[in-house]
Amino acid sequence: QDTKEQFFPLLVYRTGPYAPNGTPWANGKQDYIKLVNSQGGINGVKIAFEECETGYATDKGVECYERLKSRPGVAVFDPQSTGITFALTDKAPSDKIPLITLGYGLSASQDGNVFKWNFPLMGSYWTGADILVQHIAKREGGLDKLKGKKIALVYHDSPFGKEPIPLLQERAKLHGFELSLIPVTAPGVEQKSAWLQVRQQRPDYVMLWGWGVMNSTALKEAVATGYPRDKMYGVWWAGAEPDVKDVGANAKGYHALALNTAGTQPKVIQDILKNVHDKGQGTGPRDEVGQVLYTRGVIIQMLTIEAVKRAQERFGKGKVMTGEQVRWGMENLALDQKKLDALGFAGVLRPISTSCQDHMGSTWARIHTWDGAKWGEMSDWYQADDSLLKPMVKAAADKYAGEKKITRRSAEDCGS
Amino acid sequence: MSSSPDIVLNVNGIEVIYNHVILVLKGVSLQVPEGRIVALLGGNGAGKTTTLRAISNLLKGERGEVTKGSIELRGERIENLSPADLVRRGVVQVMEGRHCFAHLTIEENLMTGAYTRSDRGEVAANLEKVYAYFPRLKTRRTSQAAYTSGGEQQMCAIGRALMANPSMVLLDEPSMGLAPQIVDEVFAIVKDLNEKERVTFLLAEQNTSMALRYADYGYILENGRVVMDGPAEGLRENEDVKEFYLGMGGGDRKSFRDVKSYKRRKRWLA
Amino acid sequence: MDLPLQATAQDEGSSRPARRIGEPILEVKNISLGFGGVKALTDISFDVREHEVRAIIGPNGAGKSSMLNCINGVYSPQQGSITFRGKTFKHMNSRQVAEMGVARTFQNLALFKGMSVLDNIMSGRNLKMKSGILAQALRWGPAQREELRHREFVEHIIDFLEIQAWRKTPVGRLPYGLQKRVDLGRALAMEPQVLLLDEPMAGMNVEEKQDMSRFVLDVNDEFGTTIVLIEHDMGVVMDISDRVVVLDYGKKIGDGTPDEVRNNPEVISAYLGAEH
Amino acid sequence: MGFFLETLFGGLMVGMLYSLIALGFVLIYKASGVFNFAQGAMVLLAALAMARFAEWYPKWFGFDNLILANVLAFATAMVLMVAVAWIIERLVLSRLVNQEGITLLMATLGITYFLDGAGQTLFGNDIYTINVGMPKEPLLVMQDTFQGGLLLSQEDLIAAVVAAALVLLLALFFQKTATGRALRAVADDHQAAQSIGIPLSRIWVIVWSVAGFVALVAGIIWGSKLGVQFSLSLVALKALPVVILGGLTSVPGAIIGGLLIGVGEKLSEIYIGPLLGGGIEIWFAYVLALLFLLVRPQGLFGEKIIDRV
Amino acid sequence: MLYRENGQFKTTYAADLQIFPILQDRIAIIALLVLAFAVVPALSSEYFLRAILTPFLILSLAALGLNVLVGYCGQISLGTGAFMAVGAYAAYNFHVRIDGMPLILSLLLGGLMATLVGVLFGIPSLRIKGLYLAVATLAAQFFTDWAFLRINWFTNNSASGSVSVAGLSVLGMPIETPVQKYLLCLSFLAVFGLLTKNLVRGAIGREWMAIRDMDVAAAVIGIRPVYAKLSAFAVSSFIVGVAGALWGFIHLGAWEPAAFSIDRSFQLLFMVIIGGLGSIMGSIFGAAFIVLLPIFLNQVPGWFGLSISTALASHLEFMVFGALIVFFLIVEPHGLARLWSTFKEKLRLWPFPH
Numbered sequence A: 001q002d003t004k005e006q007f008f009p010l011l012v013y014r015t016g017p018y019a020p021n022g023t024p025w026a027n028g029k030q031d032y033i034k035l036v037n038s039q040g041g042i043n044g045v046k047i048a049f050e051e052c053e054t055g056y057a058t059d060k061g062v063e064c065y066e067r068l069k070s071r072p073g074v075a076v077f078d079p080q081s082t083g084i085t086f087a088l089t090d091k092a093p094s095d096k097i098p099l100i101t102l103g104y105g106l107s108a109s110q111d112g113n114v115f116k117w118n119f120p121l122m123g124s125y126w127t128g129a130d131i132l133v134q135h136i137a138k139r140e141g142g143l144d145k146l147k148g149k150k151i152a153l154v155y156h157d158s159p160f161g162k163e164p165i166p167l168l169q170e171r172a173k174l175h176g177f178e179l180s181l182i183p184v185t186a187p188g189v190e191q192k193s194a195w196l197q198v199r200q201q202r203p204d205y206v207m208l209w210g211w212g213v214m215n216s217t218a219l220k221e222a223v224a225t226g227y228p229r230d231k232m233y234g235v236w237w238a239g240a241e242p243d244v245k246d247v248g249a250n251a252k253g254y255h256a257l258a259l260n261t262a263g264t265q266p267k268v269i270q271d272i273l274k275n276v277h278d279k280g281q282g283t284g285p286r287d288e289v290g291q292v293l294y295t296r297g298v299i300i301q302m303l304t305i306e307a308v309k310r311a312q313e314r315f316g317k318g319k320v321m322t323g324e325q326v327r328w329g330m331e332n333l334a335l336d337q338k339k340l341d342a343l344g345f346a347g348v349l350r351p352i353s354t355s356c357q358d359h360m361g362s363t364w365a366r367i368h369t370w371d372g373a374k375w376g377e378m379s380d381w382y383q384a385d386d387s388l389l390k391p392m393v394k395a396a397a398d399k400y401a402g403e404k405k406i407t408r409r410s411a412e413d414c415g416s
Numbered sequence B: 001m002s003s004s005p006d007i008v009l010n011v012n013g014i015e016v017i018y019n020h021v022i023l024v025l026k027g028v029s030l031q032v033p034e035g036r037i038v039a040l041l042g043g044n045g046a047g048k049t050t051t052l053r054a055i056s057n058l059l060k061g062e063r064g065e066v067t068k069g070s071i072e073l074r075g076e077r078i079e080n081l082s083p084a085d086l087v088r089r090g091v092v093q094v095m096e097g098r099h100c101f102a103h104l105t106i107e108e109n110l111m112t113g114a115y116t117r118s119d120r121g122e123v124a125a126n127l128e129k130v131y132a133y134f135p136r137l138k139t140r141r142t143s144q145a146a147y148t149s150g151g152e153q154q155m156c157a158i159g160r161a162l163m164a165n166p167s168m169v170l171l172d173e174p175s176m177g178l179a180p181q182i183v184d185e186v187f188a189i190v191k192d193l194n195e196k197e198r199v200t201f202l203l204a205e206q207n208t209s210m211a212l213r214y215a216d217y218g219y220i221l222e223n224g225r226v227v228m229d230g231p232a233e234g235l236r237e238n239e240d241v242k243e244f245y246l247g248m249g250g251g252d253r254k255s256f257r258d259v260k261s262y263k264r265r266k267r268w269l270a
Numbered sequence C: 001m002d003l004p005l006q007a008t009a010q011d012e013g014s015s016r017p018a019r020r021i022g023e024p025i026l027e028v029k030n031i032s033l034g035f036g037g038v039k040a041l042t043d044i045s046f047d048v049r050e051h052e053v054r055a056i057i058g059p060n061g062a063g064k065s066s067m068l069n070c071i072n073g074v075y076s077p078q079q080g081s082i083t084f085r086g087k088t089f090k091h092m093n094s095r096q097v098a099e100m101g102v103a104r105t106f107q108n109l110a111l112f113k114g115m116s117v118l119d120n121i122m123s124g125r126n127l128k129m130k131s132g133i134l135a136q137a138l139r140w141g142p143a144q145r146e147e148l149r150h151r152e153f154v155e156h157i158i159d160f161l162e163i164q165a166w167r168k169t170p171v172g173r174l175p176y177g178l179q180k181r182v183d184l185g186r187a188l189a190m191e192p193q194v195l196l197l198d199e200p201m202a203g204m205n206v207e208e209k210q211d212m213s214r215f216v217l218d219v220n221d222e223f224g225t226t227i228v229l230i231e232h233d234m235g236v237v238m239d240i241s242d243r244v245v246v247l248d249y250g251k252k253i254g255d256g257t258p259d260e261v262r263n264n265p266e267v268i269s270a271y272l273g274a275e276h
Numbered sequence D: 001m002g003f004f005l006e007t008l009f010g011g012l013m014v015g016m017l018y019s020l021i022a023l024g025f026v027l028i029y030k031a032s033g034v035f036n037f038a039q040g041a042m043v044l045l046a047a048l049a050m051a052r053f054a055e056w057y058p059k060w061f062g063f064d065n066l067i068l069a070n071v072l073a074f075a076t077a078m079v080l081m082v083a084v085a086w087i088i089e090r091l092v093l094s095r096l097v098n099q100e101g102i103t104l105l106m107a108t109l110g111i112t113y114f115l116d117g118a119g120q121t122l123f124g125n126d127i128y129t130i131n132v133g134m135p136k137e138p139l140l141v142m143q144d145t146f147q148g149g150l151l152l153s154q155e156d157l158i159a160a161v162v163a164a165a166l167v168l169l170l171a172l173f174f175q176k177t178a179t180g181r182a183l184r185a186v187a188d189d190h191q192a193a194q195s196i197g198i199p200l201s202r203i204w205v206i207v208w209s210v211a212g213f214v215a216l217v218a219g220i221i222w223g224s225k226l227g228v229q230f231s232l233s234l235v236a237l238k239a240l241p242v243v244i245l246g247g248l249t250s251v252p253g254a255i256i257g258g259l260l261i262g263v264g265e266k267l268s269e270i271y272i273g274p275l276l277g278g279g280i281e282i283w284f285a286y287v288l289a290l291l292f293l294l295v296r297p298q299g300l301f302g303e304k305i306i307d308r309v
Numbered sequence E: 001m002l003y004r005e006n007g008q009f010k011t012t013y014a015a016d017l018q019i020f021p022i023l024q025d026r027i028a029i030i031a032l033l034v035l036a037f038a039v040v041p042a043l044s045s046e047y048f049l050r051a052i053l054t055p056f057l058i059l060s061l062a063a064l065g066l067n068v069l070v071g072y073c074g075q076i077s078l079g080t081g082a083f084m085a086v087g088a089y090a091a092y093n094f095h096v097r098i099d100g101m102p103l104i105l106s107l108l109l110g111g112l113m114a115t116l117v118g119v120l121f122g123i124p125s126l127r128i129k130g131l132y133l134a135v136a137t138l139a140a141q142f143f144t145d146w147a148f149l150r151i152n153w154f155t156n157n158s159a160s161g162s163v164s165v166a167g168l169s170v171l172g173m174p175i176e177t178p179v180q181k182y183l184l185c186l187s188f189l190a191v192f193g194l195l196t197k198n199l200v201r202g203a204i205g206r207e208w209m210a211i212r213d214m215d216v217a218a219a220v221i222g223i224r225p226v227y228a229k230l231s232a233f234a235v236s237s238f239i240v241g242v243a244g245a246l247w248g249f250i251h252l253g254a255w256e257p258a259a260f261s262i263d264r265s266f267q268l269l270f271m272v273i274i275g276g277l278g279s280i281m282g283s284i285f286g287a288a289f290i291v292l293l294p295i296f297l298n299q300v301p302g303w304f305g306l307s308i309s310t311a312l313a314s315h316l317e318f319m320v321f322g323a324l325i326v327f328f329l330i331v332e333p334h335g336l337a338r339l340w341s342t343f344k345e346k347l348r349l350w351p352f353p354h
């Protein structure tokens, strides 16, 4: 490659129904790149980037992908949408471009033996749902206490919202709680009947698998039907500022999964404020820096860049990496606490290490609670239960492999 | 442009193009004096309706435009006025093909005709007058216009225009679809309004004999050009007019059964 | 296919063959039709004989168009029956009527505005076209030949009505008089036994009316098509019709030859006025 | 029983809110024969303006009186809606006089894109709040009649009352007045209306302004319920079955249709939904409207569709 | 006077019955086909083929199908997305459930299922008209959206409701590269375009148009509204269904119901109206306009070296897009195809103005 820059295509949605959530996420990603560039790039390799607006629509996402994938120095795509991920999953292998789908996408793609190019780093909907069940159980005083309880899943009626269902059903069978499924038609602006159902069924807990406007509307309906907010648990995509901001104090007590912390204390956030925003190069408004989704964007970009670094360690420092090489880097991430601290991510996330079999690297997450004005109070870390997940992931991956006539990767392939 | 003071309407060499390509009027000029009845004659597709539309500014909705020439109403250029402005200046058009408001009742149709007027008493009186002209309308006053017969709709359209109390009426084929005695009545009404209220009429008609009987002056339009004009009596006596528009070649009216079937062409065809 | 239309080109019309007016082909018995409070037709009966030109006249709103609408199934009368070629029916849908050979034209021009003259007239032949959708899509042999055959027939009608120059023009753009001709052409394309004409000459000048009368008479002569005609021009009616029905306020007030009708005092007072 | 009533009331109140949006459609359709797909975009634009100006005015002029801010913002948003109406008339409608319904419909879709873009360019695309002091806490009534009581949303109740009042007001205005008649005439035949002196441009500016006003009220009510952001424009979709069920041309139809759809979809979701796996209300509303139209193709109170030769 | 028909006399009706009776048109269309089949794939970049031309072709096909219904038969439908979805999911099921099912057959069977559903949802059109019908067709849209999410059988029990296909081939030739995909879609479009053209200029086409223009008069000349309307729904949803299957199989590869959402329905309606109702070419023009314009607008700021924020750019794009739609409607309410034919008419007169 004759380019001197590593190129990061950024698929974003700053417009449309999901814009309030898509925007801080996209800003975080950009700001981190700017930070790295201001510090000299990846071992001297500068990062070029370009945003492409998808509006959360699959076909626009595909167009963006096709447009940007052949840029020189392209390293990795982050589709930022479950639907786009599905469409790109088939294209990535032939284009030899890895997909990073942090906290979303196909749960089964954790299995790197089948999904060579997918990286659902840090968690999937199955791990998320699993952790929520664990947390609720803990609150009740043990998994056995779940017996006879009633949990309602209020979910976005789309593949995104339906992903956790198999796991929850599995858990329900295991512990004897009753799971009721309440779909909300996308985008979720009218939820009266969903919440009437909640009121009718009086579940002990409500899990909220929403995105965008659905989350705040759900909270408002919960207020209107008098469902206690502190019995509500959201997925990590229902646990950021835009979801609760305009419900404000009324949402006090609502919990959600947290893949990362929020706030401006972490060193990396301070660095961004100092080296990017104070120089007038910030992407979004300054007071949004350090918010939940913003920080998640930063993490995604950090992991991507670390993958490039890791690849450079093997394929040559200071060189521009190909997609193929970055994939290797991503498959061999080993970010221990020390490295994270050095990068300024102390306390933001747990160490992560990936392998050929495990493209997720970490299944740890916490639960945080809205205090009426900001996301505060973090629970302890939980880890998804491998004994439950592994067989499910394997079964799903095998089914996929069967349909697609893919053979599992051999040991040498893993090593390469 | 010398328009003598008693010329209400002065159309000056206008060209009209539909849809940017179809040239329909190729320089039509005509003048309508105050308080007169002027007839616009000519075969199908001659451009009569187009001329009236150009005057009342209803071309836009048909995707037509006046590309040349000028139109003056009492000395004022009116090409850029809206149809509503023209109605306020007293010029009302009765459109060809009725155009009643289908969902409105006959009476509501008539009442919308008085949209520009505010004096309720006068409007009520005017309504009675229209009903007196067309008793048939009174009996059908509550039925929706779409469900009345063709002739009833035609009466409704004429009546509606009269409700605006116009000083000048552009009548497009008023006699179409009307029973003979109603045709007589319509022309009688025209004459009546013209004489009693000095309403000026510009009349596009196929019923040439009727039109020439009541009009003061006539223009004959063929293929977008004025091919002949003159006082009504003169035209009535003209041999060509007799043959082609009055069906009286050689003096007498021929029976429709005996008309020769070989094709005759109008001599003036451009 | 037999194409009798070709004969018209030579016909000079001076000496007309004696027309063979036959038995009643269409009988209307005691038809009554009302819309809410309005009685459009009250107990109307009349007959139409084969090959004749039968006129219906009457003041505006008398129920003439409604009568035609009853005959070809657009309205269904509350009472009465219609007999066509010996078959009696109370109500039929438009398609059945069309299949039996009744065609019509419309008072308010009911042409297919977005279609060309040719297509409008061709659509009158649809009843006779049999190819299935797939065959039409592929345009293979029989379908193509069928289309051609009918096209030929339609071209004769176009020649006959002298509208060759406008063949491909969308009818919406034609002047009113020509549209009336196309309307007639469409009806002719159905090769009807009975042709119902609703004010075919409205909005025409004398010359054009002459042309139109010519067409009507030729159709009547050459094909023996029976014609039912509504018209307000008394000159035309008196000249070309064999018998005349007069309606007034939905009632029949006269029936007979033009001369009889012309001199019927009731008809004069209700419709004709003194002058005519 | 108590729960059934709750569902019923819930349906009625949501239905009333649907009516409010449906009303915007009906007004414009009735007065110009235009099926205005931009109604949703207008709701969004109005709500955005309301939310942002209520936030900006106190900042610009340094006061912090919520009521004053809201009143000023309301006035400003209304001015904006009138301006929009005027621009639409000038640039779009006046150039499409006498065109077919479907062309006009497409033009309003074009307008939708434009307004969506313009609104978010001017006012931003984050989530904003409208705070007109709507009570959020539910009301518990008839606790002694039913076990557990009846839970009513105060916010919905107030909104429904406002919506009902507005709908009634407009219904009165459009019935039988000379203006009402003129509007119906315009809808029937643009050209003929022009020919008898009805000034199309003025009528259209007025009607679109009124529709803008309705959009503003709907925007405030829905906006304070949902928060103001792009999705707000999608509530228009919920109003479509209401419009056809009630009849495109009928103001009272919009109310009755709204109530029917509101109740129908809630009851169906609660009582039939679980049998089918849930999430059926959106199509159920449409199917309801569709079945109804099979019986009455012009909707409940719509004008009969005329086809006559 | 380059473009004129004077002097081209047709001596037989068969000659006049040709699809393109004017010689210049015939030459132009042949040139166009050569260009599309041979030159374009050779010259275009992968991005162009994959991200622009392929979706453009598929959406042209869908627009063509919709045009049969809306443009020719006058029945406005907002449920196009639904019929695309039925086509895609049905084809998917044929593809995965029946081993060794040829791709083309799957696609066509998908279209056939869409036909069935289309006819079913077309039945109300016998009573419901105009805008009422348009809104009522949304029932189809929302119902299928729901059904494909809720009924697991349709998605071969995929947990999330998202499905995907892989390893496509036609007659043993794999369909993988952008060029192959492009050619497959192009062939579909060309064949269906031809067949549709044959239909609309034949008896059935006249029935559709007659129903569209004046249904009472159509009935009087013996056209059965039931047959005409339902056949239009059938043909239209067949084509739309095949387009849907192509969209899923060829363009996306993996999809969820949102790929055929109501936005898609509106987008297609846009295409046929902007392009020209009742015109085959119009469908293609319309698709080009609606597919290409946003992509084009999206890149404009870049050419001028302007760096505006993504959100602003995309809002501006919305505004320009909306404004252009209105602009074109004002210039020619009957669509781009009419604009084109007006232009040809002018060309015919050129250099003499009239």
Ligand SMILES: Nc1ncnc2c1ncn2[C@@H]1O[C@H](COP(=O)(O)OP(=O)(O)OP(=O)(O)O)[C@@H](O)[C@H]1O
Binding pocket: B018, B019, B022, B024, B042, B043, B044, B045, B046, B047, B048, B049, B050, B051, B062, B063, B096, B206, C173, C174, C175, C176, C177, C203
């Ligand atoms: N909207 C239009 N678009 C295109 N051409 C038109 C349009 N309206 C009229 N024309 C054409 O303009 C010419 C003149 O039409 P116009 O209606 O003015 O004639 P007319 O004299 O009123 O005829 P008639 O007596 O039949 O009403 C005709 O050839 C007609 O085809």
Ligand SMILES: Nc1ncnc2c1ncn2[C@@H]1O[C@H](COP(=O)(O)OP(=O)(O)OP(=O)(O)O)[C@@H](O)[C@H]1O
Binding pocket: B140, B143, B147, B148, B149, B150, B151, B152, B177, B179, C035, C038, C039, C040, C058, C059, C060, C061, C062, C063, C064, C065, C066, C067, C107, D308
């Ligand atoms: N569908 C309908 N609904 C209500 N009333 C109708 C309907 N059709 C016709 N009428 C009424 O029936 C009466 C007869 O109408 P018809 O059209 O038959 O009259 P006509 O004799 O053809 O008159 P014209 O010579 O004016 O065309 C009219 O008063 C008309 O209003």
Ligand SMILES: [Mg+2]
Binding pocket: B048, B049, B050, B096, B172, C176
């Ligand atoms: Mg005329």
Ligand SMILES: [Mg+2]
Binding pocket: B149, B150, B151, C064, C065, C066, C107, C198
């Ligand atoms: Mg009549």
